[in-house]
Amino acid sequence: MSAFSQTVQSRVVVIVGDDSSPIAAEDELRPLTGLPQDRLIVVRRPNGGAGAARNSAMDAIPEGVRYVAFLDSDDAWRPQHLETALAALGAGYDAYFCNFIGVGYPDIGHFERIGSLRPQDHPLVDAQRQIHALGVSALEHTVSDGGGLIGTPTVVYDYAKYRSLRFREEFYNGQDFFFWMDLSELGARFAFSFQILCDNGEGINIYQAAGWGSDKSLQRIRNELFVWTSVDRFYRLKPELSRANRRTIRNLQEAVGRDLLHRIRHGKPVQWQLVKDAVSMAPGTPLVALVGICKALVSRFRG
Numbered sequence: 336m337s338a339f340s341q342t343v344q345s346r347v348v349v350i351v352g353d354d355s356s357p358i359a360a361e362d363e364l365r366p367l368t369g370l371p372q373d374r375l376i377v378v379r380r381p382n383g384g385a386g387a388a389r390n391s392a393m394d395a396i397p398e399g400v401r402y403v404a405f406l407d408s409d410d411a412w413r414p415q416h417l418e419t420a421l422a423a424l425g426a427g428y429d430a431y432f433c434n435f436i437g438v439g440y441p442d443i444g445h446f447e448r449i450g451s452l453r454p455q456d457h458p459l460v461d462a463q464r465q466i467h468a469l470g471v472s473a474l475e476h477t478v479s480d481g482g483g484l485i486g487t488p489t490v491v492y493d494y495a496k497y498r499s500l501r502f503r504e505e506f507y508n509g510q511d512f513f514f515w516m517d518l519s520e521l522g523a524r525f526a527f528s529f530q531i532l533c534d535n536g537e538g539i540n541i542y543q544a545a546g547w548g549s550d551k552s553l554q555r556i557r558n559e560l561f562v563w564t565s566v567d568r569f570y571r572l573k574p575e576l577s578r579a580n581r582r583t584i585r586n587l588q589e590a591v592g593r594d595l596l597h598r599i600r601h602g603k604p605v606q607w608q609l610v611k612d613a614v615s616m617a618p619g620t621p622l623v624a625l626v627g628i629c630k631a632l633v634s635r636f637r638g
Contacts, residue, residue, distance in 0.1 A: 337411040338404075342418045348374045348397060386502035386510035393501060396494065403494035409536030410488040416532040420491035423466045429523035430473070430492035430515075432485045435533035444531045445484060452484050454529055465529040473519035477512050478566060478576045481583040485525075487511045489533045497521055508555065509562030516570060553594050557609045557616075560587050564616045588613070588620045589627030596628045 338349045380391045389405065396403065402424060406412060416433065423431040434444040446452050457467040469476060477483040500517055502510045519525075563583045566572070572580065591613050598605050614620045 337413070337416075338406055340414055341412065341416065342414050343421065347417065348376070348400065383504060384507050384510070386504045386506065390501045390504065393494075401493065401495040402491055404491040405487050407488055407536075411534045411536075412488070413532045413534070415530070416489070417491065419464050419466065419528050419530065419532060422461055422464055423526040423528065424491065424493060426460055426466070426526065427524070428460075428468065428526040429496060430490065430518055430525045431527065432491075432525070433489045433528040433530060433532045435486045435489050435535055436531060437486075437535050438537050444529075445486065446529060449484055451480050452527075457527075460526055466526055467529070469525040469527055473515040473523065473525050474570060475519075475576060476525075477516055477519075478570075478572065478583075479579045481563075481579075481586070482509075482512055483515070485511075485515050485527075486533065486535065488535060490515075492518065492523070497523065506558075506562055506565075508558035512562060513569070516566075520570065553591070553598075553606055553609045556587055556590050556594060557612050560584065560613050560616050560620075563587065584617055585623055588617055588623035589630065591620055592624030592627030593631045595624065596631055 336349070338344075338347055341347060376395055376397075378391050378395045380388065382388075385407075393403065402421070404417065404420065419433065420431045434446045436443075437445045437448070440448055454465075454467060457470040460466040460468055471479075473483075473485070477485065497518060500514070500521065503513045503517075504510065506513060515525075563580055566580055567577075591610065595605060595610070597603070610620075617623075
């Protein structure tokens with residue numbers, strides 16, 4: 336367990352949120368000998384999604400804990416992860432995240448692959464650890480980039496300062512986006528490191544790998560539409576952020592069309608209730624989806 340292989344492991348308490356997964360927490364932990372049982376807490380609850388599991392674990396945090404870090408069962412921290420996070424938080428920041436290896440891309444960091452977080456755009460805090468202050472609010476970062484680059488298993492934040500904050504459980508996907516944005520709205524200052532200090536497995540990140548026409552792709556698009564069509568309910572966005580959010584929604588609406596085209600061409604079933612949900616959340620979806628279909632056909636014929 337990488338949480339107990341940190342350079343600062345003597346200060347780590349691990350809370351395992353067992354959400355009735357197919358493999359029970361005890362079964363996963365049993366082969367891991369030598370774990371400090373006095374610093375290991377298992378919290379059991381019915382499966383209610385990642386946000387609910389994290390909230391239950393946060394409810395069990397012992398008194399006196401200042402910082403909280405998130406780690407999914409199939410992800411792994413590199414040994415210097417918490418040390419680097421504590422250096423950033425000790426420099427006066429309230430939350431921290433770092434570069435990581437994403438699902439399906441073992442040879443390149445997520446920051447480098449996406450390319451929208453450039454070191455020259457953000458003040459340098461610690462050259463040795465490649466720590467920078469996030470030059471915009473986490474709300475701006477998340478909305479302007481259709482989710483941003485904050486990977487949940489890389490986040491460490493000042494729990495003691497924001498003790499009452501929890502994940503929005505109504506969102507199956509994207510509840511972590513709202514957590515960062517809620518932190519931002521409470522005034523949290525974010526820092527990040529360009530070092531790759533986390534390796535993500537598939538598990539809870541399975542939607543990242545859901546390609547066109549796969550079993551999960553249309554569900555993912557529907558869930559993400561729910562996220563981005565809900566943003567205006569919680570936050571007062573500047574005009575440029577509203578435009579960015581509308582672009583994200585439009586891209587997802589076009590994705591509905593491309594996914595339907597893929598399914599029809601390959602004789603795959605269509606879950607029409609998901610399409611109806613998309614139309615309900617974003618009424619212009621049929622027309623924009625048609626644009627997505629046209630773009631896909633043009634691209635295919637040109638290719």
